[in-house]
Amino acid sequence: MRYLRRYEDGQRMNHWVVALLFVLAGLSGLAFFHPSLFFFTNLFGGGAWTRILHPFLGLAMVICFLGLFVKLWRDNRMTEADKAWSAKMGEMLKGNKEGMPPVGKYNAGQKLVFWALSWSLLVLLVTGFMFWRPWFAPYFPIDVMRIAVLLHSIAAVVLVISTIMHVYAAIWVRGTIRAMTRGTVSEAWAKKNHALWHAEVTRKQ
Amino acid sequence: MSSLQSQDVVARSATTTPSPSVRSTPQIAKLIDESKCIGCKACQVACMNWNDLRDDIGENIGVYDNPADLTPSSWTVMKFFEVEPENGSLEWLIRKDGCMHCEDPGCLKACPAPGAIVKYSNGIVDFISENCIGCGYCVKGCPFDVPRISAKDNKAYKCTLCSDRVGVGLEPACVKTCPTGAITFGSKDDMVTYGEKRAGELQERGFKNAGLYNPQGVGGTHVMYVLKHADRPELEDLPANPTISPMVSLWKGIAKPLAVAGMVGAVVAGFFHYMKVGPVESDEKSEGADEKEPS
Numbered sequence: 001m002r003y004l005r006r007y008e009d010g011q012r013m014n015h016w017v018v019a020l021l022f023v024l025a026g027l028s029g030l031a032f033f034h035p036s037l038f039f040f041t042n043l044f045g046g047g048a049w050t051r052i053l054h055p056f057l058g059l060a061m062v063i064c065f066l067g068l069f070v071k072l073w074r075d076n077r078m079t080e081a082d083k084a085w086s087a088k089m090g091e092m093l094k095g096n097k098e099g100m101p102p103v104g105k106y107n108a109g110q111k112l113v114f115w116a117l118s119w120s121l122l123v124l125l126v127t128g129f130m131f132w133r134p135w136f137a138p139y140f141p142i143d144v145m146r147i148a149v150l151l152h153s154i155a156a157v158v159l160v161i162s163t164i165m166h167v168y169a170a171i172w173v174r175g176t177i178r179a180m181t182r183g184t185v186s187e188a189w190a191k192k193n194h195a196l197w198h199a200e201v202t203r204k205q
Numbered sequence: 206m207s208s209l210q211s212q213d214v215v216a217r218s219a220t221t222t223p224s225p226s227v228r229s230t231p232q233i234a235k236l237i238d239e240s241k242c243i244g245c246k247a248c249q250v251a252c253m254n255w256n257d258l259r260d261d262i263g264e265n266i267g268v269y270d271n272p273a274d275l276t277p278s279s280w281t282v283m284k285f286f287e288v289e290p291e292n293g294s295l296e297w298l299i300r301k302d303g304c305m306h307c308e309d310p311g312c313l314k315a316c317p318a319p320g321a322i323v324k325y326s327n328g329i330v331d332f333i334s335e336n337c338i339g340c341g342y343c344v345k346g347c348p349f350d351v352p353r354i355s356a357k358d359n360k361a362y363k364c365t366l367c368s369d370r371v372g373v374g375l376e377p378a379c380v381k382t383c384p385t386g387a388i389t390f391g392s393k394d395d396m397v398t399y400g401e402k403r404a405g406e407l408q409e410r411g412f413k414n415a416g417l418y419n420p421q422g423v424g425g426t427h428v429m430y431v432l433k434h435a436d437r438p439e440l441e442d443l444p445a446n447p448t449i450s451p452m453v454s455l456w457k458g459i460a461k462p463l464a465v466a467g468m469v470g471a472v473v474a475g476f477f478h479y480m481k482v483g484p485v486e487s488d489e490k491s492e493g494a495d496e497k498e499p500s
Contacts, residue, residue, distance in 0.1 A: 032317040032340060034461050035219040047318050047338035048359070095482040133341045134359060146345050146452040153456055157464040161471045168475035173485040188487035 003184035004201050012183050014067045021061035022163060028054040029156055055132045062125045069118060075105045076115065082108035102195035109169065116162040123155035216324040218316035230327040232393040235366065235377060236400050237301050238431040239441075240407055240415075241387035244269065244283055244299040248379035248388060252281045255367060255378035275302060277355035280364040281379060288440045298433065300441045301379070301388070304351045304364035306330045308424030311449035312361075314457050315346025321361075328393060328427035329366045337361050346457070348423060348447035366427065396429060403431045422448035 007015075028050045031040035044050040084101045086108045092100055100107075106114070130140045130148035137145065170176045175189040190198035214224035253259060258278040266273050269285045281303035288296050310330045313322040321336035322343065332343075332352075339359030343352040352361045367377035375381070380390040389399065400417040407415035416435025419425050432438060438445055 032342075034465050035221050035317075035319060036465070038219055038317065038319055041338075047336075051338045051340050093478070093482070095485075097485050131341060131345070133339060133354065134356065137341055142345060142350060143450075145341075146450045146456075149342070149345060150452045150456045150460070153460060153464065157467060160468050164468070164471040164475065168471075168478075171484075172475075172479060175487055186487060192487045193485070 002187040003182075004187055004190050004198070005183060006179040006185050006190075007183045009183060011068065011071055012180055014064060015180055018061055018064045018068060021057055021064060022159075025054060025057040025061050026156075026160060026163075028057060030160075033153060033156070051133075055128060058124060058128055062121050065117070065121055072114065073118075076111045078108070078111055082111065085109075097192070103193075104196040104200070105194060107194070109165075113162050113166050113169075116158055117166075120155040120159040120162065123151055124159065127152040127155070213326040214323045215326045216310070216313055217320050218313050218322040219319040224323070226326060228326070230325065232427070233327045233329070233366075233371060233391065234393040234396040234427045234429055235306075235380060236389045236391075236396040236429050236431065238387045238389070238400070238403055239298060239300055240403070240412075240431060240433055241385045242283075242299045242301065243385055243387075244285060245384065246271075246283050247382045247384055248301055249279070249281055249283060251378040251382035252364075253279070255370070256280065256365075275351060275353050275363070277353045277357075277360075277362045280304070280362065284442065286441050290434050290437065290440065296433070298441050300430070300443070302442075304330065304366070304428065305349050305423070306364075306366055306427035307348075308426065309449065311346035311348055311423070311453060312343035312352055313346070314449060315342040315453050317342055325368065327371065329368045329371060330427075331365050331368045332361055332363060334360045334362070346449060346453050348444060348449060364428075393425075393427065400429055400431050404435070407431070407433060418443065420444075420447045422446050 027040045028044050030037045031044075031047075031050055032038075032054075038047075041047045041050040044053050081101065081103070085103055088100055089109060127148040129136045131137045131145045131152075140148070170180075173189075173193060175186055176193075178189075179185050187198070187202075190201070212225045213228040213230050215226055217224040258280070260272055260276055260278045263272045265271070270282065272279050272282060275282050281301055284300045284302050286298040286300070288298055290296060306329055308328065310322070310324060312332075313324060313330060316322045317340060318336050318338045320333055321338070322330065322332055324330045337360040339354060339361070341354055341361070343361050344350075344354070352363050354361050367375070367379075370377060376390040377388075380388045389396065391399075397417065397419060400419070404415045404417050412433045414434050414436040416432060418430040418432050418435060418438055430438075430443070432441070432443075434440055
């Protein structure tokens with residue numbers, strides 16, 4: 001069995017830092033979103049501490065995500081070929097992977113998740129500053145903050161649901177998690193799921 | 206300080222089950238008749254005296270307003286307005302600013318900390334400061350721009366309508382001290398009746414648009430004004446039709462259950478998708494056999 005390198009160690013560690021910060025920023029933020037989730041503040045030392053920590057955790061997550069973004073955005077540009085793949089996505093979800101058009105390093109679904117994560121993090125960053133107490137909130141009028149909190153919540157939900165899809169896809173497609181735990185994937189995995197990328201990588205060798 | 210009236214709570218922030226409300230007290234209201242106000246600021250003094258608050262000495266900004274705005278330790282402030290309601294008719298309007306104690310309080314709706322804001326059955330909206338986490342959501346929820354967050358302790362403060370005095374049968378400190386009777390206190394019904402009577406008297410005396418300010422957009426308020434120009438409350442920095450912002454209603458209304466359902470739903474959908482369809486496997490004939498990592 002041959003293994004192909006899919007991620008450098010630096011990218012993998014970067015990914016896991018973002019993942020850990022996502023969990024922390026996510027839990028601390030959800031605590032303020034719905035009363036049924038307020039108990040998450042217990043993980044951070046109470047309500048006031050959660051309020052203090054959340055913006056720092058979120059900002060750290062965005063900064064770390066930037067490290068992944070600059071490395072990966074080129075491979076995530078949507079192309080014409082992605083349309084054909086997207087059209088057949090329903091079939092794939094039913095379990096018929098065979099008829100799918102061959103894709104490169106990322107398929108249209110992965111690209112969609114990438115841009116959903118990128119855009120939602122950008123919105124979270126910008127709107128988050130607008131009501132970050134006590135330092136930045138005083139510079140923004142109340143009407144602007146009202147829009148900011150709503151957009152912040154919407155972006156957070158988009159981020160969480162995209163991440164759930166991201167995690168599920170990694171579990172669903174066997175052999176994927178290895179790309180982030182070892183940096184490599186099996187040749188059979190590459191052939192089956194990313195045929196064009198497989199051809200490109202093996203041609204170089 | 207905890208809630209002093211813990212058995213007559215009709216609404217509690219970030220709480221989805223009923224609050225202790227076995228005891229029910231009559232609805233009360235404070236009525237501020239601006240036509241009787243002489244701007245002496247005794248109410249400000251009584252407020253800081255009863256609540257034992259001392260604001261920092263500020264700057265004179267060239268007008269009588271002092272301090273210029275509500276602060277974490279100035280829960281009521283006299284605001285002075287030089288206006289021309291009609292051309293050439295200069296009027297000096299004085300309004301005692303502070304929490305309106307809304308029947309439908311936006312601060313309570315926005316607050317994410319359980320029990321940091323409560324509403325008693327008598328209508329008083331109270332901040333239970335020990336539960337406050339300092340997020341500032343109450344500021345976004347309030348249609349009147351009332352809550353102020355202390356730079357010292359990051360807690361939100363505002364007028365309590367002297368809930369501690371009212372709870373033992375006394376009137377609020379500002380009411381007790383007002384030398385002209387411009388501030389009155391009683392049951393909500395009585396105050397509405399009295400306020401409308403006063404507005405009628407003012408209309409007879411030439412203030413054609415005098416009226417009671419008890420805005421229905423927030424379900425009415427437990428602090429009401431008799432205004433000389435009730436058709437134009439914005440002359441005195443009061444919103445004409447205050448409501449909880451639609452942004453806040455959306456954010457703290459339908460968005461909450463919808464988003465939680467969406468997030469939980471995504472996990473459940475993933476689980477059942479896996480159970481129905483099963484994983485996508487690659488044809489690995491010799492899986493686990495001698496691994497060759499690329500160099």
